[in-house]
Amino acid sequence: MSAAFTKVSDWGSGFEGKVTVTNGTTASISTWSVALDFPSGYTISSSWDATRVSSGQTHTFTPPSWAGPLAPGASVTFGFNGSPGNFPGISACRLNGGSCAGGGGGTVPGAPSGLAGTSTANSVSLTWSAASGATSYNVYRNGTKVGTPSGTSYTDSGLNASTAYSYQVSGSNSAGEGPKTGSVSVTTKPGGTDPAPGRTAAPYLWLGWGDPPSPTTVMNATGIKWFTMAFILSSGGCNAAWDGNRPLQGGVDATAISQIRAAGGDIVPSIGGWQGNKLGPNCSTPEALAGAYQQVISAYNLKAIDIDIENTDEFENEAVQDRILNALKIVKQNNPGIKTILTFGTSTTGPNYYGNRLIERSQALGANIDIFTLMPFDFGSSNIYNDTVGASTGLNNKLKSVFGWTTAQAYAHQGISGMNGLSDQQEMTTTATWQNITTWAKNNGLARLAFWGVNRDRGCAGGGVVSNCSGIAQGDWDFTRITAGF
Numbered sequence: 001m002s003a004a005f006t007k008v009s010d011w012g013s014g015f016e017g018k019v020t021v022t023n024g025t026t027a028s029i030s031t032w033s034v035a036l037d038f039p040s041g042y043t044i045s046s047s048w049d050a051t052r053v054s055s056g057q058t059h060t061f062t063p064p065s066w067a068g069p070l071a072p073g074a075s076v077t078f079g080f081n082g083s084p085g086n087f088p089g090i091s092a093c094r095l096n097g098g099s100c101a102g103g104g105g106g107t108v109p110g111a112p113s114g115l116a117g118t119s120t121a122n123s124v125s126l127t128w129s130a131a132s133g134a135t136s137y138n139v140y141r142n143g144t145k146v147g148t149p150s151g152t153s154y155t156d157s158g159l160n161a162s163t164a165y166s167y168q169v170s171g172s173n174s175a176g177e178g179p180k181t182g183s184v185s186v187t188t189k190p191g192g193t194d195p196a197p198g199r200t201a202a203p204y205l206w207l208g209w210g211d212p213p214s215p216t217t218v219m220n221a222t223g224i225k226w227f228t229m230a231f232i233l234s235s236g237g238c239n240a241a242w243d244g245n246r247p248l249q250g251g252v253d254a255t256a257i258s259q260i261r262a263a264g265g266d267i268v269p270s271i272g273g274w275q276g277n278k279l280g281p282n283c284s285t286p287e288a289l290a291g292a293y294q295q296v297i298s299a300y301n302l303k304a305i306d307i308d309i310e311n312t313d314e315f316e317n318e319a320v321q322d323r324i325l326n327a328l329k330i331v332k333q334n335n336p337g338i339k340t341i342l343t344f345g346t347s348t349t350g351p352n353y354y355g356n357r358l359i360e361r362s363q364a365l366g367a368n369i370d371i372f373t374l375m376p377f378d379f380g381s382s383n384i385y386n387d388t389v390g391a392s393t394g395l396n397n398k399l400k401s402v403f404g405w406t407t408a409q410a411y412a413h414q415g416i417s418g419m420n421g422l423s424d425q426q427e428m429t430t431t432a433t434w435q436n437i438t439t440w441a442k443n444n445g446l447a448r449l450a451f452w453g454v455n456r457d458r459g460c461a462g463g464g465v466v467s468n469c470s471g472i473a474q475g476d477w478d479f480t481r482i483t484a485g486f
Contacts, residue, residue, distance in 0.1 A: 001025065001174050003034045003100040005090050012085040014045070019061065020077045021070070021095070028069040030177040033136050033148065034100070035060045037092040042082055043238045043291075045284045050078035054291030055334065056298060057091075062148050083237060096174040097135030097150075109134035109171035109178040112152070117186035121161040121403075123368055124186045125336060126169070127153045131178060134171030140180065142166050147333065155336050157329055158366015161404070162190045199447055200304075201486040202226035202268055203454050203479070204417075207252050208243040210455030210467030215256050216263045218454055222481040225265040228306060228417075228450050229253065231273040232296055238283035240295045244276055248299040257300055268341065269296055272308035280314040286326035293331050297338065304339035305331070309358070310375065315344055316354050325358075325367040332368050341448065343373040343417055348387040350394015363402050371447045372399065373415030380425045384418075385433050389440060392416060408445055415448030416441055420456060420479040421470025431478045438486050449486040451479055 001023055008016040019036070023029050038044075038057045050061040061078055063070075070076060093100035114129040126139065130152050139147040139154045142165060147154045159165065164187045168180040205215060205227040215227060235241035242253045257267055271293065272278055283289035293305060307324060309315045314324065328340045342362070344355055351359065351374070362369045374395055376388040392414060399410035418437060420429055429437075434451070441449050457479045460469035470479070 001029065001032065001095055003093060003095045005036065005093060005100075007087060007089065008079070010085050010087055014081060014083040014085050015087040016079060016081050017087070018077050018079040020075050022075040023070045023072055025176075026072050027176065028071050030069045031063055031138065031148075031172050032070065032174075033060060033062050033096050033172070035092075035094040035097075036090045038082070039088055039091055041236075041239065042084070042087060043283075043288060044080045044082045045288070047080035048078065049076070052080070052287055053330070053334075054287050055294040056291060059291075065145070096172065098174055108176045109173055111179040111181050112137065112169050112171055113181070115167065115169055115181045115184045117167060117184060119186050119188045121189045122159050122366060123155055123157040123332075124159060124165060124167070124188065125153070125155045126167060126184075126186075128169050128181065131171035133173050134178070135173045136171070138170045138172060138177060140168045140170075148172075149334075153336055155333050157332055157368040159188050161188050163188050199442075199445075199486065200226050200268070201449050201483045202228045203450050203457070203483050204228045204230050204270065204452050205256075205454045206230040207256060208246065210453070212455055215260050215265075218457075218477055218480055219260070219263050219265055222477050223484040224480050225484070227260060227265070227267050227454065228270050229257070229267045230270045230453070231276065231308070232269050232271040232279070233273075233276040234279050234282040234292075236277075238279065238288045238292050240271075240279060240292045248296065254299075266303065267300070268304040268306050269300075269302070270306045270308045270343070271296065272311060272314060272343075274310050278311055278314050280309070280320045280324050281317065283323070283327075286323050286330060289323055289327035290330035290334070293327060294334065297331070297335055302338065304341060304370075306341040306343055306373070308343045310343070310345050315358075318357065321354070321358055322361060322365065325362050325365045325369075328369065329365060329367045339370040340368070341371040341373055341415065342369055343375060343415070345378075346374040346376055346391040346395070348376075348379050348381065348390050350391055351398055356398060359398055359402050369413075371413055371415050373417050373448055373450070375417045375419075377419040377423045377427060377429070378425045379427065381427050384423075384427050384429050385436050385440075388416060388418065388437050392441075392444075392446070411445045412447055414446050415450065416446060417448075417450040417452065420451045420453075421472045421474070422465050424465055426465075428472065430472065431474055431482060434479055435482050438482050442486050449483055451483060454480055
C-alpha cells in the first residue's frame, strides 16, 4: 500500500490538501491509517471522506464508517482544509505506522489476547495484549467499530448505566485487519456508583500577572501541593500557549512546573478564563480542540485539565459548549485515567441556564466529566458563605437529577473556586469566612477547592481589587494555608 499527499490549492490565508491511498497488494484491505505530521503553526479546519483524530501537530485519518474494503489495485482519496496559507507541505507521512511509500503486502496480525474490561456507570475501560505485527487496533462494541487506538487500551464513554456491552478487538497493519478476539461482555455499574474523583486543593497561580510569587516559597510556607495554573489561550488559530503568547516549553511556566514537581507537588492548567482569545471558538471541530488540549497534556504529562468556561464566547455559545464537551470526551478516550474539570459561574442558588445546559449536555454526549466547579462570587453579596453553600447545594441537586447520583456521590464530583479578600463587586471573603467554606467543603466531601488567587494572597487593607494583594488585612499566604487543610 501507499499514500501520497498533494496540495490542491493555496489562497494565502488557507490551503486545501488531499491524500490518495492505493492498495498495491493482491488482497482487499479492510482498513488503513494515514498519520500526517504538520509543521508548527499549521492546523486543519475541516476534512472529508475520512475520519480524523488530531493530536498536536499529528492528524490521523482512517476510513469513514460507510467505506467498504479497498480492492486490489484500487485507490481512495480524502481531503482537508487548513490554515494559515503558504503551506510548505507535510513534515512526515505514515501509512499503518510505516512509510507512506509502501512496498508490499505482508501478513495481517493475529488476534490480540487477554481482552478484559472494567466499568463505571457510563464507561468501559478495555485492555489487551499486543498482537504480533499490529500497528493499530480496532475496538468493536456490539459488532460496531467504536475506536482505533494505537496502543493496547481504550476507554469507551457515554454508555448507559446497568447495561451489558459486548466487545471485540482486532489488530491492523499495512496488510490489513486481522481476526478479532472472542467477545467479552462488560456490564456498566448502576447510576451514581462512579468512584469519587479524589480531593485536590489547588489555588490559582498566574505567572503572567500580579507580581507572581515563587511557587516553592508558597509551598514551603503553607503545605500546599497543587496549583491551578492560569491561563492556556489560543496563540492564533487552534494552538495552545500560556496567555496566548508564552510557549508551552522553555518558558517561565514550564520552569515553575518543574520546580513544583521537584518539591513534591503538581499542577492542573486552567484552559480559558474570562479574558483573552479562547481555544473553544478558534478550534473548528471537537477533534481539533481535543488536539489543542492534547498539546498541553503531552507537554507536561498531566493528570488533570481544567476548562474555565466562563467567557461568553464559550459559556453562552451552545455550539462551542458542545464542541468543548465532545473534545473532552476524546481527551478521556485518548488519555486513560486523566481527570477533566469544568469551571463556570453560578447564581446564588445554583447553575444558571447555561450552567444547567452544560451539565445536561455533558450527560447526553457522554463527556464523562469528573468535576464540576462553581465560581460563587461577584453576586454583590453581603454573606459570601451562605451564597457559596446555596450555590453548591443547587449544583448538587442538579447533578443528582441529571446523573442519578446520591447527595454524597454528587458532592464527590463538585468543586468550589472562590475569590479571596475583596471581589470585583467588593464582596469580602475574610480568612475566617474562607476557613468556614473550606470546612464545609471538606465535611461534605467535595472534590476540589481553589481560589483566585495566590498572587493576591497578601495583605493590603482598605485596597480595591488589585493583582498582587487581597484588599484586606491578612498575613502572606493565609488563604493558601487554609486551602492546604482541605
